[in-house]
Amino acid sequence: MLDYPSLAALAAVVREGGFDKAAVVLGVTPSAVSQRVRALEERVGATLVVRSQPPVPTEAGARLCAHVERVRLLEGELAAGLPGLEGGGPATLRVAVNADSLGSWFLPAVARFAEATGALLDLVLDGEDHTAERLRSGEVLAAVTADPAPVPGCRTRPLGALRYVAVASPEFARRHFAAGVDPAALARAPVLRFDRRDGLQARWLREALGGAATGPTHWVPSTQGFLDASLAGLGWAMNPLALAAPHLKAGRLVELVPGRPLDVELHWQHARLGARLLDALTREVGAEARRRLEPSGGSGRGG
The missing domain is CATH 1.10.10.10 (Winged helix-like DNA-binding domain superfamily/Winged helix DNA-binding domain)
Structure with a gap:
């Protein structure tokens, strides 16, 4: 025993x-x-x-x-x-989630779950390319992840794609991209990155413009801080469209290459338990994802 x-x-x-x-x-x-x-x-x-x-x-x-x-x-x-x-x-569910999901679409799902069940949440932040490791280590019971391959002992389901856009403040764009947005200009312009594993900016540059390298880096490890730093003109960045859209509409941000977003495919993985709380959380997460995420079909942040 x-x-x-x-x-x-x-x-x-x-x-x-x-x-x-x-x-x-x-x-x-x-x-x-x-x-x-x-x-x-x-x-x-x-x-x-x-x-x-x-x-x-x-x-x-x-x-x-x-x-x-x-x-x-x-x-x-x-x-x-x-x-x-x-x-x-109250039971506590420990769940791994990436910061951008937490800041843009995930919280309404867990709020409804907590209200309906009385359960508590212990949310663990990590990059979407790394949250599955939290499941493998036994630290969490469920995760929002970019990894579609099921962790042993877990079920997986696609959620949709979190859409990002490359944006900057109008003044920053005038200063650094007066002659247009191209790989050479982006290699000189300051860029925002979340942490050392954040490869979304470089991936967008490769896929949208065929560029090979980003410019000098400011490190901003906060989803809201990322958006605020973009608005302040600290650098250009990849922000979730759900958060950037009001500022794009108001002219406080501009899209560097209009019509060239990058979609991050997300999946929900959870332990195969048959536990009613995990099933209830899965239903709420799936319902919110259907409302807030794009249909799957892209790639995403992580390095």
Whole structure:
């Protein structure tokens, strides 16, 4: 039989990103957390977590983390129906989502879900090309991802495409693209990137204009900050059309190459549990995606 206190310690180390942080969540000492994880490793005969900063689960550790997260969800659902059970309370679903989805279309879906079910959400931000890794590691039960290949033990369904447009403020465009928007001008003009893994700007440049390189980079790790920096004239950027559209209409932003958007195909992956909460969340996410996303047929951010 599995030792669930030890499993909880392992999952907390991976989820919280360290032994000290896991100890705070579990209400024990870091030494106790370390002892529980070590005892579990001895019991299963395998290393379960690489002691790096942050700790990274091994393949065996990821499988056990995924198991314990699923057990927590099922126990939460059971406790919700049997209030007398010790430790009862709202179940929490841990979900990975990319920042642009969170900032443009995803929140209404989870708000309706939370209102209808009383469940809580623990949203984990990562690039859409990397959220599937959160599922593989057992950190989350569901994810918005650009990866269509199902993670083992998960179901996947297409959501549609999040449409991006290359935009800049009118003054920025006058300053840097007076002679037109071409690869040479874009190689000189400052560009905004979300983080070091954000390859959307370079991909749009290749597909729209055949260019090979973007220019000097400003790093802005926030969806709203990205839009605000574009409006302020800090650089040109790829912004979700849903967020940029009002500013394009008002003339506060201009599209660098009109009619050349880039569509990011998104998928919803979730654990095969048969849990009513995951099914309810899946329905809400699918319904919102049908309302807010474009039909599939493109490529997307990530490097």
